[in-house]
Amino acid sequence: MWASDDCLRDSAGILLRVPAGGTARYTLEWDREPSAPECATPSDRSVKAGTYLVEAEADGLKTAKTSFVLAKD
Numbered sequence: 001m002w003a004s005d006d007c008l009r010d011s012a013g014i015l016l017r018v019p020a021g022g023t024a025r026y027t028l029e030w031d032r033e034p035s036a037p038e039c040a041t042p043s044d045r046s047v048k049a050g051t052y053l054v055e056a057e058a059d060g061l062k063t064a065k066t067s068f069v070l071a072k073d
Contacts, residue, residue, distance in 0.1 A: 001047055007036075
């Protein structure tokens with residue numbers, strides 16, 4: 001539905017300092033609009049209520065996965 005690298009506004013990236021054996025948290029606000037690679041127009045213009053999977057990737061680390069629920073507006 002959405003990827004942070006589909007249409008980058010700021011290529012600086014996000015830097016987080018994580019202590020050894022620790023964790024880091026980053027909160028992202030999403031307007032529920034789907035994205036498409038290279039800023040193309042997505043085929044579906046609305047994201048429906050439901051359960052979605054989030055994946056976070058960082059060089060040198062395992063991919064983190066979790067789910068979240070979008071309720072009806």
